[in-house]
Amino acid sequence: MDIEMQYMDGMTAAEHIRKQDQEVVIIFITYMSQYAIRGYAVEALDYILKPVSYFAFSQRLARAIHRMKKREHKSVIIPVKGGSVRLGIQSIYYIESQGHDLIYYADSGAYVAPGTMKQTEQTLRPHHFFRGSKWYLINLQQVTGFEEGNAHLKNGCTVPISRGHRKEFMEALAQYWTEVMK
Numbered sequence: 001m002d003i004e005m006q007y008m009d010g011m012t013a014a015e016h017i018r019k020q021d022q023e024v025v026i027i028f029i030t031y032m033s034q035y036a037i038r039g040y041a042v043e044a045l046d047y048i049l050k051p052v053s054y055f056a057f058s059q060r061l062a063r064a065i066h067r068m069k070k071r072e073h074k075s076v077i078i079p080v081k082g083g084s085v086r087l088g089i090q091s092i093y094y095i096e097s098q099g100h101d102l103i104y105y106a107d108s109g110a111y112v113a114p115g116t117m118k119q120t121e122q123t124l125r126p127h128h129f130f131r132g133s134k135w136y137l138i139n140l141q142q143v144t145g146f147e148e149g150n151a152h153l154k155n156g157c158t159v160p161i162s163r164g165h166r167k168e169f170m171e172a173l174a175q176y177w178t179e180v181m182k
Contacts, residue, residue, distance in 0.1 A: 003030035014042040025064045074127060078104060078113040085111050089127045093153050095120060095137040105157070130172045133162035138169075140176040 003010040014026050026044040029052060039047050045067065046060045074089045091107040097117045104111045121131055128140040132151060138161075142153045149166065150158040151173075161169050 001026060001028055003028055003032060011038055011042065014044065018042050025067055027060055027064060076123070078102075078111060078115075080111050080113055087111070089124070089139070090141055092139050093142045093155050093157060094132075094139060094159050095124075095129075097135045105155075107155075128176050130169055132159055132165055132169055136160070140173055143173055146170065146173065
């Protein structure tokens with residue numbers, strides 16, 4: 001987005017966009033470097049000074065695409081009594097195995113579905129889920145910390161991690177946090 005536009009300046013437009021959508025990636029392009037600081041107020045990803053070179057533009061665009069891919073919202077459909085439910089993968093906190101059922105704990109509530117933990121783990125592992133014990137599959141996106149053998153989740157719950165899984169869990173969590181910080 002250019003800072004200087006005919007009917008509204010780019011900074012004001014960005015403020016209006018942010019009120020509607022916090023996820024939009026904004027990159028400013030202008031001759032005036034003094035606007036760079038104001039770009040932080042609207043959480044702009046980057047700021048490019050004119051004249052824009054192809055290399056600079058392609059680097060910024062690649063960075064924007066990388067950030068957008070991290071935000072992709074994938075979902076899983078689980079069979080529940082009387083039908084099925086579609087859950088956003090990022091909204092699932094953890095899954096608990098109880099007998100022959102799995103309980104999905106998500107933003108929108110708890111859902112009981114038939115299934116095996118092994119099959120569910122294979123499906124969700126590429127989406128940053130990790131087996132904390134025989135009974136729990138944890139979404140690493142939802143973990144805020146680890147203490148005294150428990151994973152602390154964003155919803156305030158704690159999920160126990162078995163001794164046999166602790167080292168691998170900590171390694172997977174550290175790797176995930178490192179990826180997110182890039």
